[in-house]
Amino acid sequence: MADGQRPPAPGGGGPRHATAPEPEPAPPGDGVPPGARPTSRDVARAAGVSQATVSLVLGDKWRGRVSPGTADTVRDTARSLGYRPNLAARNLRLGHTRTALLVVPALTHEFFARVYTGAAAVAERHGFGVVVYPSPDGIGPAKDPFASARAALDGVIASSMATDALTALRASGLPLVMLDSDPEDRGAAARVNLAIADGVRQVAGHLLDLGHRRYLHLAPAIDSWTFEVRARALAAAVGAVPGASVRTVRGPFTVDAAREAAHRALTAPGPRPTAVVCDGDTLAAGVCKAARRLGLRVPEDLSVTGFDDLALATAVEPELTTVRLPAEQVGERGMHALLAVLDGRAPARDELPVQLVVRESTGPVPGAVPGSVPGPVPGSVR
């Protein structure tokens, strides 16, 4: 057994130790080749045991196979050498990595940053990691998530808005969880959706109750299932009311672009819309700016609704009436679904509820007889 390793034991004050002024911040301990990271074998040598024992102890599988004393020795030596397992080797050996890829359009959109946060929190609790691939913009021409995410992966969670990357993902054969995507679409092992259409119906109901009949719908110029659903739901809700109409305008998803688009639409010939339904708080903020510059008061002259309930929604004035999306929860459920799939369990089928939050940017249609329609209820949910 442990052949009392002590190489210089009898030598007493041998020169061995004097030769180590060690400027090294990371202490490479005893017999370890200097400069290199210690391996489990180095720990084994230093502790006087075999590499297998080190692996057992540090992997916490030693009970009944290694004596507690030896286990302690191993742990101490590992610590003092600054040993950290080589994850590449471990992943290779194990055949999996406990790492998931999250594919989103861009982390600079608060919604997706929050999705990430939720996913990462759940992952962390289950010993998983999450790496992000923000798909098209800002990252350059690489349309292949795998070329970019250098890490070896166990599975993928993808927003349906990151369309260009999806085909590569499908072909990879990795377990795929789709976020907010068409339920008809096959090919995902699981799916986490938001009740987007219901959110739009809540918005439409709120505005219709306030007496609005002429609507402007500001939508992003993005081909995505989510936005099609919104347009259809709005058209259906408004179309069900006689005399009500909606006009849709599309453009880039920025405050300034929305301001310009709203300016054009609000100064166009013909009767002006009295309410603007926006597919995002960012757009709504732009609309409010356009309105103010045209001398229109929000909500007295024009009602504006957002979507997402970003931090922005309560930073601007008036605070935006919007639809709160449980972004973190989307990430959490997505991760849970992926974990279930990897475990061979059936993932839960999720459609997360969304909620209208009435704030200050919506009010009765201009010219309404006071009291004839229910007024807004600022902060009703807030």
Add this chain to the structure above:
Amino acid sequence: MADGQRPPAPGGGGPRHATAPEPEPAPPGDGVPPGARPTSRDVARAAGVSQATVSLVLGDKWRGRVSPGTADTVRDTARSLGYRPNLAARNLRLGHTRTALLVVPALTHEFFARVYTGAAAVAERHGFGVVVYPSPDGIGPAKDPFASARAALDGVIASSMATDALTALRASGLPLVMLDSDPEDRGAAARVNLAIADGVRQVAGHLLDLGHRRYLHLAPAIDSWTFEVRARALAAAVGAVPGASVRTVRGPFTVDAAREAAHRALTAPGPRPTAVVCDGDTLAAGVCKAARRLGLRVPEDLSVTGFDDLALATAVEPELTTVRLPAEQVGERGMHALLAVLDGRAPARDELPVQLVVRESTGPVPGAVPGSVPGPVPGSVR
């Protein structure tokens, strides 16, 4: 890497999961064990060459060692089998991973999301990947970045604001690039800073020119080098002007907290400040809300400045006078520095310039004789 590879698959094509009618989108080709991901050896067998040749061809190192015809064959077979190299194995073999860890407080802060974007863009161009560890909040108790980032790493880029994780990072011995941190602090292989103090001086100069003398400074309740620098720079700039004074208030970094703090400070007994200098646009937005609710007009009655130049700065009204920080560039330079260190080259010493952007939230001090002080120049830089 592969899906959680059923460990030994003892029964061969066992009954384990009858639940797989899976019309596999990835064609497992010819002699490949079904269900498993093809390896380079599978490709070799199918192409009638050795594994070494496959490695050479796919690694693009075949010129002069393999005939073009053979190379084509190999590539075709690889494609038709749906082969993708096992990154864990490659990383193990190569001894590095071409993956960097970015440690930031939270990706939901636009600044850090943009830092990530910049770092990821540079990484991508150099065949590197970036994984994120958002340190303290929202992620739970794990203070060890390495426990969370499952990927094997080559180096680390860390924001100085992510303090709790730093000690673990230092001990790891991995090359470390610090962002916006104390130059006195040793222990980083490189550093990328912003000319924060200069930004504060620009703000102070602008406001002093406008005649302001009583300042409120809204700072986050975070112990961080950056914020200390700002406080000192502001105190120095204001202190240099006779009769000028600054009072500092600290609080959480949110719109609402800032609104409340500003409300308290603006209604406190004694002469009211005429300008509020905020350490972030988020805080400035809160101050504007507080001002409006107190019946104070911005900028006529109160000037407000932000910091960061987030999207928020132009979404609110009035648009914020603020200091533009080149967030993406911070990420880019950070990644470049790390690449340099990994290459054994000397990293560039960076201090990125910042720029005051004068918009609508600042104006002459109330009661100033018109024309006696230079007016604001809205959009002068914008």
Add this chain to the structure above:
DNA sequence: GGGCCGAGGTGTTACGTATAACGTCGAGGC
């Protein structure tokens, strides 16, 4: 015809880990 060369490969190894399969050794049982 021997030697040499380059083109076109192949055999083999090592990376660091986790784990299955296999010792060894002293104490008891019979």
Add this chain to the structure above:
DNA sequence: GCCTCGACGTTATACGTAACACCTCGGCCC
């Protein structure tokens, strides 16, 4: 005295890849 048996480890692989060293063979020079 032999066998068994648990406690405590060890030996020996295998994971998939990259790359070094080696091999073969036809052509060509002298």
